[in-house]
Amino acid sequence: MSVDDRTERPYDIVLFGASGFVGRLTAEYLAAHAPEGLRWAVAGRDERKLERLRERLPGGEGVGVLPADAADPVSVRALARRTRVLATTVGPYVTYGAELVAACADAGTDYLDLSGEPEFVDLTYVRHDTRARETGARLVHACGFDSVPHDLGAYFTVRQLPEGVPITVDGFVRVGGTVSGGTFASALNQFSRGRRLLAAARDRRRHEPRTPGRRVRSTPGAPRFAPEVGAWALPLPTIDGQVVERSARALERYGPDFRYRHYAAVESLPYAVGGVAAVGALVAAAQVPPVRGRLSAALAPGTGPGERRRARSWFSVRFVGEGDGRRVFTEVAGGDPGYGESAKMLAESALCLALDDLPHTAGQVTTAVAMGDVLTGRLRAAGITFRVAASR
Numbered sequence: 001m002s003v004d005d006r007t008e009r010p011y012d013i014v015l016f017g018a019s020g021f022v023g024r025l026t027a028e029y030l031a032a033h034a035p036e037g038l039r040w041a042v043a044g045r046d047e048r049k050l051e052r053l054r055e056r057l058p059g060g061e062g063v064g065v066l067p068a069d070a071a072d073p074v075s076v077r078a079l080a081r082r083t084r085v086l087a088t089t090v091g092p093y094v095t096y097g098a099e100l101v102a103a104c105a106d107a108g109t110d111y112l113d114l115s116g117e118p119e120f121v122d123l124t125y126v127r128h129d130t131r132a133r134e135t136g137a138r139l140v141h142a143c144g145f146d147s148v149p150h151d152l153g154a155y156f157t158v159r160q161l162p163e164g165v166p167i168t169v170d171g172f173v174r175v176g177g178t179v180s181g182g183t184f185a186s187a188l189n190q191f192s193r194g195r196r197l198l199a200a201a202r203d204r205r206r207h208e209p210r211t212p213g214r215r216v217r218s219t220p221g222a223p224r225f226a227p228e229v230g231a232w233a234l235p236l237p238t239i240d241g242q243v244v245e246r247s248a249r250a251l252e253r254y255g256p257d258f259r260y261r262h263y264a265a266v267e268s269l270p271y272a273v274g275g276v277a278a279v280g281a282l283v284a285a286a287q288v289p290p291v292r293g294r295l296s297a298a299l300a301p302g303t304g305p306g307e308r309r310r311a312r313s314w315f316s317v318r319f320v321g322e323g324d325g326r327r328v329f330t331e332v333a334g335g336d337p338g339y340g341e342s343a344k345m346l347a348e349s350a351l352c353l354a355l356d357d358l359p360h361t362a363g364q365v366t367t368a369v370a371m372g373d374v375l376t377g378r379l380r381a382a383g384i385t386f387r388v389a390a391s392r
Helices: 003-007 019-035 045-055 072-082 096-105 118-135 148-158 181-191 194-207 242-250 271-284 288-299 307-311 341-354 372-381
Strands: 011-016 039-045 066-067 084-089 112-113 138-140 167-176 215-218 224-226 231-235 257-266 315-323 328-333 384-392
Touching: 003 019, 011 019, 011 066, 019 039, 019 181, 019 341, 039 045, 039 084, 045 066, 072 084, 072 096, 084 341, 096 112, 096 118, 096 138, 112 341, 118 194, 138 328, 138 341, 148 167, 148 242, 148 257, 148 315, 148 372, 148 384, 167 231, 167 242, 242 257, 242 372, 341 372, 372 384
Parallel strands: 011 039, 011 084, 039 066, 084 112, 112 138, 167 257, 215 257
Antiparallel strands: 167 315, 224 231, 231 257, 315 328, 328 384
């Protein structure tokens, strides 16, 4: 795909799923922060909802409205050919994302999503990474709370340590907020698809290139009390550790021997035990279709809390990095992780790909590999904290 072809497209950014809850927040953020002259549009199945959304946006008269259905290959391929960057909030992605990411890979269109679904990400790699490299498309998953703070936070931590030495990083996540309906639906869906998830992971490993001369791994670790953060550390079986590992495989700055562990930080042992029990019960419930359906209906995708509740929500991810005798403590922190900050991260990622001078990459890439320091700078300017808390 030539640069001229991409430049001549009518839009710089298209936001697909803009009438959903996180989609609306993302559209509002873009309307408030898009630079003058940015050509962007909202897209989705319901044209009337999109038009009503546009009417409420500041400067909305300049925003395009593009009807498209995730299940219709013809409409999503036409959508992908009309923009340089396509960001989607429509999940679960393993159900609704396949046609869209295929269309972007073929059209040389940069693709962004909020997916925290390992199965979908692995399927996308196997099916579309090679084609995206041919066309120049950058396929960037997990551009919200999954997994921007963890991926860029680990990268930020590594940058504080000496080069060319073995490095270890532990990430400890604290959250005060509500899980989004889309994230909850994706988690239930993944819990119910264990065999297919493992099969997709095995297939990916058969296709991924090795890293000769380097060792990179993300290990779950064991539950423990972590005095470095003053909390109980429980291994988090989310996609975040996999994303950090993939960034480390792609970038030599992570050193010749890199290990990452990803934890939830819990203040007391009873809460830790209760959390493990709750996750186990959710995994068991997800295996029973009627129960899974009732749980999904209780927190449906496209719904979310009001502004006051979101304003009280927060997140903090603390990292402990070590290399060559140096130890550094860093933190990435912000507001409402499931809604407001995820919308901000997705919007800033789209603006970054559309507008900024970035290293040349193509295929399925992580936020650290595709955007790295540039996206970190954008997020800092937007109010998300990246800081060195201490070092020795």
